[in-house]
Amino acid sequence: MSALFDRHRGLLEDAVKALSTRGFWSAFPEIPSGKIYGETAKDDGEASFNALLGKSFEIAGHPETGRLGAEMSPWGPALGISYPASDSAALAAASRAAGDIWADASPERRVGVCLEILTRLNRLSFEIANAVMHTTGQAFAMAFQAGGPHAQDRGLEAVATAWVEMTRTPGEVVWEKPQGKAPSIVLQKNWQVVPRGVALVIGCQTFPTWNSYPGLFASLATGNTVIVKPHPGAILPLALTVKVAREVLVEAGLPADVVLLAVDAVGAEITRDLVTHPDIGIIDYTGSSAFGDWVRDNARSAQVFTEEAGVNSIVIAATDDFAGMCANIAFSLSLYSGQMCTAPQDIFIPRDGIVTNEGHKSFDEVAASIGAAVDALLSDPARAAGVCGAIANPATLECIGKARAFGRVVRDSAPLASGRSATPLIVAVDAAGTKAHEEECFGPVAFAVAVDSAEAGIEAAAGLARRKGAITAALYDTDEARIAGAAKAFARSGVNLSINLTGNIFVNQSAAFSDFHVTGGNPAGNASLTDSAFVTNRFRMAMWRRPKAA
Template structure:
């Protein structure tokens, strides 16, 4: 029990000055909620420099087949790597240092007394500096993301690069704001008639302790950095536990964070990469460790529910969701179906926000005031999907590749479910990667009575068309699915104001954000940093809310101190 001197260092104050404008702008953006992005999503040479893409690809290739040597975590217990490219269907051959759980926890915990005494403003500035460093490696991270997740290049670049960095910045800004929202100190003076009581008071946001961030295989940085940066900015050392099949993108991020920490004279173990040894998953051991106080998790519901049941932990999860599309009435059916087909096809539906259940009334829907029969609506959806996937300029680049064989298997086994097939998967090829694991979306019809079929997440390129009695039933079922099985997004098409309000009201009660009448270049599976809240805790899909105040304030505790003023 010793007091550690607050870290004094020339670099930190400089970083505070350097990044003040960005931090203030980010805090402002959180409250304005109009478009804001610090990291440009367009991978053009005009922004990122001539040859940046090629250099990133080369840098990625340099990493493959080798030990990943950039981490500053001391002598490892061994090296391990099991990533495989969905594009090559072959190992990428990077191996990472691994450490016993006790070593990771001990080294992380050892940094707590130093890290918690760095001020919130200094932590925020240091973390923004790390994002600047990561920015210089966006292309490298993009190729690493492609070859671990199967995302197409554009999504790999945007999701793992600028979009992830924006979400990280958002968490940093939110955490900074919450920690500085009350005065550090104040004189409290209570008038008592002839005299007054006078106390000097101060308040401190006290971090909770070691944090664990558990990544997923499909969005290794986008789903990891918000929790990671939220815990770091609030003073908690972090252990980043990536999915064994998607390590490289986040390993690069952690390496950059460690470099900045070291430059600031701080222990790089404030942020460690915790890779599983070859044949032993360490996630449970880490999660259950009494020194681990905060857990962020993205992945399946069973493990997420287990984590949520752990006593004395602050847990943020993003679990499975059953996302709905409600079709009621539209102006232009072709445009709607093109939009939905793209949403279904994008990264082969391997997104937590991808639509799965399409609720369509048996009497069809109104198109510009004219009733169009159910079968015609369904046929249009199938045609629109076929059109996207068969367009050689679009198909392969929208679909990407299937991250793992389980997803492919799920598509194959769909025909064993109750219902009828509306559109089968078809063969298409990717001209750049002839061995790519590709699976185009399938459509499958289910009756609204057969809840057991559509009340589960069927991760991947699978869309269920659920024939309902009317839109009221569609809304009731979409709400029920969200409340009982979770939902992260919802698409709704209606030209009827009253129906729109009903949908907002009912899906609102189910804690599910709704995108209305999307056509053109914006899709329900996309969401925007600094504007769209993501997974805010209103249903079983989770509470890893990028980024509302709850996502950051539960990572620390307010503690007050007071003492009479000598009068």
């Protein structure tokens, strides 16, 4: 057995149990509290982050033919960090060279290593939070939660799922087939997990750890070596992750190159070289649908898991808590300025208005009230910065300008005091006259879309999800028959639906060990975090059998 496995056995067992019960469970506390993480943890993490700025980031023993790195914080300063860089062939060769030893390590040993990595990453949560904040533009609290404990929980979820699937078949059995009056045929059979080979994880800028950890840890646990290819704008969170992983591997007597970092520069990306490299057996990709198409078309022998773009919708049919609904939607639109893959974009509202606990509300009143709720939420500048964060990619700002022209501006976007920022733009359009809202406008852009009826809104939102992809959908309604119909329609479109959310729970949120993130059932992605399908194709079972010695 493995010492690391033994150390973390309780954690694994709890995680495995949570996978099947799917109630609330979390291994890594989401509250950035000194009581949990140590009274100096926050300051220490910030100091560690600051100490990295303007320097060479060292990863012991990592292949290196040069140095790259040009990250700019969306909050202002350049990070000035350079990372070891190498070409795709050298990285693939190093990864493959580490492969046999890692494949031969038992599932227990590999899972022990993965759990130790996750536990150490948890202790680094404040440093990683700063790294995430200054690459993604997330505000600190979100960078801590989503970049730290929530990402670690998603990694653990992948490890636990992989463990369940790897141990589903016994390692060894005796197979005894009766032969009537003749002696039985008795065979000894032995199965082992055979990994696919080298896995590639292609990270995104907005959630470098959260979106990468599931693929990284699912591939690692199942015996594949992993090359982590960060977005050139968000390298540091994954460089810290790779460094920790390599340290744990070496301490466990395993090759550091089981986990490698593939750094590149904007305009000279090596992603295509890696995707098409014949050694790559698995690709986890988070990013645009256009490049996702390319990856799927060009990665012939690799198993490809994707999270791509989509258009998420809210349908407002009726509500018995109009103010609560508007406040809830306002927060969902504002959080990280709509840069979450789960953020809503289209709000379908009947053209003739809706019934609410405050009486009938016209289309314009509903749209305006959501706008007013955004204004109220963001009225305090500190809170506004804490909710909206900054804009990761300057190109996102251009979308705002374009979207203004699509209809009537209900609430305009504006920068905040700090960082490259933009509050939500809300534009009113009519589905009878435009299809502009059917394209993804990534970032703080929402459309209030007038439709014939609540039913028409449900049909439009579900159809859009099926055609263009969607990760989330929300419905506000008081008619149980219509709610049931909507649940069926969105399920058929492969979208998870949140109904009548008010208060401190939002359509954007997806909880590890309970909510599957993405269903895989529409163009927003072909994989789901973390179902069995996410891990089962990362390895194969190979058997030998022989007559059992008497």
